[in-house]
Amino acid sequence: MGAAGANKKIEGLKKVTLTVEAGTLEDRMDLTSDPNPYELVIGIGSEGFTPFEYAMLGKGLGDILLLEIHRFRKKAFFGHIDLPLPVSVRELDSFFLKITVNAIDDVDQTELVRAMAGSVSECTGDCCGNH
Numbered sequence: 808m809g810a811a812g813a814n815k816k817i818e819g820l821k822k823v824t825l826t827v828e829a830g831t832l833e834d835r836m837d838l839t840s841d842p843n844p845y846e847l848v849i850g851i852g853s854e855g856f857t858p859f860e861y862a863m864l865g866k867g868l869g870d871i872l873l874l875e876i877h878r879f880r881k882k883a884f885f886g887h888i889d890l891p892l893p894v895s896v897r898e899l900d901s902f903f904l905k906i907t908v909n910a911i912d913d914v915d916q917t918e919l920v921r922a923m924a925g926s927v928s929e930c931t932g933d934c935c936g937n938h
Contacts, residue, residue, distance in 0.1 A: 815911040817866045819850035822918060824910035827890050833873055833903045842907065843891040848914050848922040857886035863906070872906040 817823055826842035849860050856864070862872055876884060878900055896902050914922070 815867060817849060817863045817908065817911055819856070820914055820919070821849050822910075822912045822914045822922075823847055823849055823863065823908065824912075826907045826909060827892070828905040828907075829892055829896055830903045830905070831899070833875070836903070836905055838893050838895055838902060844909075845891055847888060848919060851919070851923045852887045854886065857888060858884045859886070859888055863908070866908050868908055868911060870908045872904075872908075874904045874906070875901055876904050877901045 815821075824844065824846045827839070827845050828836035828842050829838035830836035831838060849863065850856055852860075859874075862874060866872065876896075878897070890904075892904075
């Protein structure tokens with residue numbers, strides 16, 4: 808990747824590849840055994856950007872976000888985004904999330920349609936292959 812790729816920032820309709828870790832303390836990612844990869848397209852939800860997406864806007868390659876997530880706000884914070892979180896976080900009042908930005912890419916039309924179909928919570932078929 809050239810110098811131009813190193814200067815990319817997260818913005819709407821970009822495909823972002825992340826690693827996700829969860830922990831009981833901000834300096835202890837003890838709820839996940841290893842960082843979990845996750846890919847999403849920013850800004851495709853029917854209600855606009857989620858608070859999670861807003862937190863990522865403007866971040867670049869290698870940037871790390873450390874977020875405290877409260878159970879009662881989890882659904883509102885993530886919206887349609889289904890991060891690979893361990894089942895154990897459901898029982899905690901709060902936990903910490905460490906997100907590392909690994910790649911920021913443009914989205915082709917096929918990927919965009921697939922991502923949009925996958926973000927629709929009423930989608931119960933095999934339209935997008937994400938089930």
